[in-house]
Amino acid sequence: MKLRIATFNLENLDFQKSNKEPTLEERIAVMRPQLQRVNADILCLQEVNGQEEVGHPRRLLALEALLKDTQYASFNRVSTVDEGGSQVYDERNLVILSRCEILEHHQYKHNFASAPLYRIVTAIANGGEEQTAKEITWERPILHAKIKVGEKVMDVINLHLKSKIPTYIPGQKLDNYTWKTASGWAEGFFISSMKRVGQALEARMLIDDLFNKTENPWIVVCGDFNSEFDDVPVEAIRGRVENTGNGELARRIMFPCEMSIPESTRFSLYHQGKGNMLDHLLVCRDMLAYYKGSEVHNELLHDESIAFATDIKFPESDHSPVIAEFEMPD
Template sequence: MVALRIATFNLENFDETPNPTPNEPTLADRIAVMRPQINRLRADVLCLQEVNGQERPGQPRSLIALADLLQGTALAGWNVVSTEKANGEVFDERNLAVVTSLPVVARAQLLNDLVAAPVYQVLTANPPAAHPQPIAIERPILHVELELLGAPLHVIVVHLKSKLPTDIAGQKLDRYTWRDSGAAAEGSFLSSMKRMSQAVEVRRLVDQLLDADADARIVVAGDFNSTADEVPVIAIRGDVEDTGNGALAGRVLVPLENSIPQSARYSLFHHGTGQMLDHLLVTRNLLANYRGTEIHNELLHDESADFATDRKYPESDHAPVVATFEFT
């Protein structure tokens, strides 16, 4: 019997802090809090979001802060696959990554590859927008094929666009203040378009894998910025209740948090309300091997509360989620 633990964790802008302000934790502060969280997961496959890249003179940008976090854990020295630019360097911010002890067979990333960016005429731009513009996805989707007991395990890592409104030209007084409520509403609409473009691209990727192999084992993990009953996750899941087609039952993706009692089913606190935004979705063929899910949310803080600065809370504002499987 082989046990396998798959986890997802949004590290929240995980980066070095060369010149921290009084309200900003250092990387050492963050590692001191977060390394025990990594150890507790006992993950064999760890899917990460918001991993920032760092530079050293004469060297390409890489995930130096992440390597520091993993040092001293069981994951040190494991395979690390991340999103990257065309030149092979990691992005400055918000990289996706998979850290695993399993052999890596292949990797790919998608950014409007299976879904063309929708074209939209922004209504509230100042000065007015002259022409419709593509509303492109900003965050790639990472697809890593691993080998598990001689067969593929497809791991798809996502970080869907947040619900924060997308900036619109001339409509912000500062980073957080809008000039006009209608512009803020349109900014939210733009963000929802990006989020749904990503969701459709994930679903199309899943269907491509299942077209090639009806028995493909697939895990979609990450920060979806949506609960399981919101449209982006519903679109990715493809439940029969939504497609109306029982012949597609084998293509349904199952949210593993469904086995957690509702009272404990949350991975983020916002304005005093627990929300389940971080998911592990799996193909139904993995349920035979599924043994349970944990959400490590015991110390989760509400960063939207008054005076809740990052200095007080150097950990992530997301709880890690981990699922256990057993294979013969």
């Protein structure tokens, strides 16, 4: 049985919120063919915004419009929900779509890794008084689904780690784009790194928990990691023996499927003229027995960091879909 698993950051999929943005219809016109080409059996999405209608909880109406008249419209679907559990988040929901049956799903935020305490050192507030330590929490939960693939249950984990945009530091910004001091920018960048690596740690702890509870599990981790495959967050999730020094953990490593893609085409986002591989699909060692290859659909990828590269001119996502294909046992 052929099985295609994919991850795709849709870049703030939403209804139009200003006259400067492309309409949802304009975005659908270029993004729906992308999804149809992906032709996934299991599809992990990031940055899916929620929409409100009077008398209804917040729902993924923009996503439903995008998926209309595609094979994904009839797929089983789960998503992240807010703390109350009654509706999706306003912004940046995670979604898992599956042709196969979804047996159960969960979301995790500090279930495995507690929020670390940190005292900001460059804040300019309260007359220069020392700041007390506060919790550094992740911005998004982890979405986890158990999916029945043939006679086996596959654990699919969808991630969207913190971006490299520096976290706000009180008193250190002149405006939205200008920092007052280099030290303030550096601390904001450090805190964002802490969030990114911290959530990667929680994902790795979830993976280890699955290995502890299940003999020979099938585990897939998909998403926008905002990190290259050899950066700390991805290394934390991979769990390579080169890092742990423990050969007994070899069965627990996670393999980045894009490693089988030629390096010259191995990128899912452009930034300042350079291709970056920030979107990843990692699988456990046992699944490599059925692995056939990977694709990254970046032929039309644009560089949103250059001058004049507005969403009006480029209504598609600034990320590329990443796909891994398997030939699973019947």
